[in-house]
Amino acid sequence: MAAHRFWRRIKRDYGPYLPLSPYLFVVLFPFYWMVITAFKRDRDLYNLETAPFWFKEPPTLDHVKLLLQGTLFPTWLGNSLMIGVLVVIITLLLALPAAYALARMRFPGAQPLSTAMFLSYLIPSTLLFIPLSQVVRGLGFIDSVWALVIVYPSFTLPFCTWLLMGFVRTVPKEIEESAQIDGCTRFQAFRMIIIPVIVPGIITAGIFAFTLTYQEFIYALTFISASANKTISYGVTSDLIRGDVFYWGSLMSGALIGAIPVAVVYAFSLDHFIHGLTAGALK
Amino acid sequence: MSNGGKEMVGVRPTSVPRVRVSTAGGWAHREALQGFLWIAPAFLYLAFFIAYPFFMSIYLSVSSARVGSPDSHFVGMQNYTRLFADPVFWQTVRNSFVFTIGSELIRLVIGLPLAFALNRSFKGKRLVQGIILIPFVIPIALSSLAWKWMFDSLYSVINWMLMHAHIIDYPWQWLGEPGLAMWSVIIMNVWRGFPFSAVILLAGLTAVPQEVIEAAKIDGAGPLRRFHYVVVPIVRPILLVGLLYSVVFSFTDFSSVWLLTQGGPYNTTHVFGTYAYNIGINAGDLGMGAAITLFIFPFLALIVIFMLRFLRRE
Numbered sequence: 207m208a209a210h211r212f213w214r215r216i217k218r219d220y221g222p223y224l225p226l227s228p229y230l231f232v233v234l235f236p237f238y239w240m241v242i243t244a245f246k247r248d249r250d251l252y253n254l255e256t257a258p259f260w261f262k263e264p265p266t267l268d269h270v271k272l273l274l275q276g277t278l279f280p281t282w283l284g285n286s287l288m289i290g291v292l293v294v295i296i297t298l299l300l301a302l303p304a305a306y307a308l309a310r311m312r313f314p315g316a317q318p319l320s321t322a323m324f325l326s327y328l329i330p331s332t333l334l335f336i337p338l339s340q341v342v343r344g345l346g347f348i349d350s351v352w353a354l355v356i357v358y359p360s361f362t363l364p365f366c367t368w369l370l371m372g373f374v375r376t377v378p379k380e381i382e383e384s385a386q387i388d389g390c391t392r393f394q395a396f397r398m399i400i401i402p403v404i405v406p407g408i409i410t411a412g413i414f415a416f417t418l419t420y421q422e423f424i425y426a427l428t429f430i431s432a433s434a435n436k437t438i439s440y441g442v443t444s445d446l447i448r449g450d451v452f453y454w455g456s457l458m459s460g461a462l463i464g465a466i467p468v469a470v471v472y473a474f475s476l477d478h479f480i481h482g483l484t485a486g487a488l489k
Numbered sequence: 490m491s492n493g494g495k496e497m498v499g500v501r502p503t504s505v506p507r508v509r510v511s512t513a514g515g516w517a518h519r520e521a522l523q524g525f526l527w528i529a530p531a532f533l534y535l536a537f538f539i540a541y542p543f544f545m546s547i548y549l550s551v552s553s554a555r556v557g558s559p560d561s562h563f564v565g566m567q568n569y570t571r572l573f574a575d576p577v578f579w580q581t582v583r584n585s586f587v588f589t590i591g592s593e594l595i596r597l598v599i600g601l602p603l604a605f606a607l608n609r610s611f612k613g614k615r616l617v618q619g620i621i622l623i624p625f626v627i628p629i630a631l632s633s634l635a636w637k638w639m640f641d642s643l644y645s646v647i648n649w650m651l652m653h654a655h656i657i658d659y660p661w662q663w664l665g666e667p668g669l670a671m672w673s674v675i676i677m678n679v680w681r682g683f684p685f686s687a688v689i690l691l692a693g694l695t696a697v698p699q700e701v702i703e704a705a706k707i708d709g710a711g712p713l714r715r716f717h718y719v720v721v722p723i724v725r726p727i728l729l730v731g732l733l734y735s736v737v738f739s740f741t742d743f744s745s746v747w748l749l750t751q752g753g754p755y756n757t758t759h760v761f762g763t764y765a766y767n768i769g770i771n772a773g774d775l776g777m778g779a780a781i782t783l784f785i786f787p788f789l790a791l792i793v794i795f796m797l798r799f800l801r802r803e
Contacts, residue, residue: 222611229603230617232680233624236635239646243638251644257653258646304531313524319532325793326539328734330741332762333785336769336778337542337549360538363531392523421628423744424762428770439630443748454638461631472626476619479626483685484692 237462244269244459251455269455270463273446278433279460282441285351287467289437290416292355297362297415298408305370306396310382320371327364334360335428342429353429354437358419365418366411369482373407374400410478413471420468438464549779556773568780577756578781581764587671588746588760589739592678593732599679600686607687608694618688625684633748636677640664640749667757670750674758678745682735689731693724726799733796741785761785 242258243251245265256262273279307313308320338357339348347353377400385395401408426440433445442460446453472479550568554561572578607618624632639646640663648660663673697720705715743762746752752759752767759767761781769778 222606222609225602225606226617229606229621233621233684236632236639236680237623239639240635254644254649258644258649300531300534303527307524307527311520311524311527313521316524319528321797323531323535326535328737328789328793329539329543330737330785330789332741332743332765333546333782333789334539334542336765336775336782337545338538339770340545340549340554340775341538341542357538359534363534367531417626421630423628423630423747424766427747428766439628439744443630443634452638454641454644457634458638461634464631465627468626468628469623472622473619476615476622479622480618480688483688 240458240462243454244456244462246455248455269453270459272453273456273459273463277445277456277460278436278441279463281434282436282438283464283467285436286420286438286464289351289354289358290419290467293358293362293419294412294415296355297359297366298412300359301363301367301370301411302401302408303396305367306374306400308367309371309374323364323367327361327368331361331422331424335424338425339428348429349431349435351430351435351437354422354426357425357429358422359415361422362415362418366415369411369414370404370407373404377403406478409475410482413475413478414482416471417468546779546783549775550783552776554775554779556770556775561776564776568776572777572780577759577764580756581759581761581781582784584671584758585740585760588675588678588742588758589736591671591675592682592739593736595675595679596683596686596735597690597732600683600690603683603687604690604694607691621687622684624681629681629744630748632681633677633745636673636680637664637749640673664750665754667755670754670758674746674749677749678739678742681745682739685735686731689728689735690724693727693731694720696727697723729799730796733792737789737792740788 242260245267246261247263247266247268250261250263253262304323308316308323338360342348342353342357345353345356347356381399381403382395385399390398421439422437423439426437430436430440433441436444438460442457442464446457446460549561551563551565552561553564553567603621607614607621638644642662642665643660645660645663647663648657651657652660661669664670701719701723702715705719710718741762742760743766746758746760746763747766750758752763756764761784765778765781768774768781
């Protein structure tokens, strides 16, 4: 009897968590492994005798030091953040008016153009990196961070425009109508009514543009060769591997520190993020 | 798509008598021109950075263009005939399908129970959801390093666990053995993608009204039949669009394969992206590289047609 009650209580209190625990383990283990590796001494790291899950010798900061002093890691981090911010600005400047016009204005071709915007999101960078390397070369931007700043909006712009169109549609038309009666121009109404109302949408779009940019790899790999111009994703994965030697401790510390900016942005905007993820499928 | 503009003030002034009929200064005034001006920057940008390179790659694929040699000439179908005669290319095609179908199926199978587990309220749900999505948010280049280390030939922690659990009796070469390497790439891709699948599935599940489920329950439908006859039809459109996105991204993936195996061992994990990179950029044969990437296009077009048809019908 008591056992029966015991199991019922277990089920009531922990029921929802039981099926989730294997998922949490699988999701988190690689990150746990990164942390352990980043701070283990080499002798400890390459010791096959004992269980590897905890420190056998005191943790060390040597790997982090090598990363910060022996590589251009701070420069890569700076490059990635700068590119991210610039791309967010460019994306929003182009996407906001386009999203407003496609959602609200009536002009010939508005419908097919909205579809084109949606479809251009499906054109992957894998299809474009070879010709784009020629375009970038032609513009004189090859092997420069500016190559990435001008190319990255090509994948953030379609998605963000699409997302913002959905937000513009949620603004009641009556508000704009009354603004018109009050003598506002269209641009004034857009700036003073639409923009303030869709701030959550702008934040969501900005977050997406930033994370997509920060994650990008193939364009950076193709356009950049000088170490000082690399982004975090490219720099960490290329400069800490010398021939056959992998500096695992430093690689893991680079991966960890490099992940912090996205993790922070993400932690503060979880709801926006989930909304954005599902919006593509739901709208 | 809403018929947004149709009710716009001034467009049909007769139907909105309270507003002064727009003459000069009304918003409908030259709205066509204005609309084009508003969208022009975005579309000019996309024309230059998506449409133009796309057509350029078609040209490159029938030219002798190489990295660093500006004088290229038309060579007809030569790049394509060379490609068709290349066994590695056919291997790449097969790998791309195995990789895509394998990753997508496993993601769904793993994502569905997770979506159900998340589709109820419990303490700390937000936190759990936040943690589950982490693999999807962290740049794949960075998390792939952790996987490369976990799949290491000598110090693989996965081997350590499996050997001590007596599941395997010698250390597996996760990234070095043909056959197994593809599985390793798929495993990492599933790890990174199942949170997305689960979130999309969850969005679908929450779209099912609870009353409908209750009604089915009262009518005596068991969990399986409720799922099949009630949940699936409501959830299908959302899932399909999510799935198609996901398929496109798997099919055109580059980074996860490149960072784990660079297409090896013996080309057994090459997908379109990695093989095109090897030929087009590393070997400098832009024409061949462009031809390889263009093979993605028919597949993409099929998906897009399917998607548009479906969206129109719904």
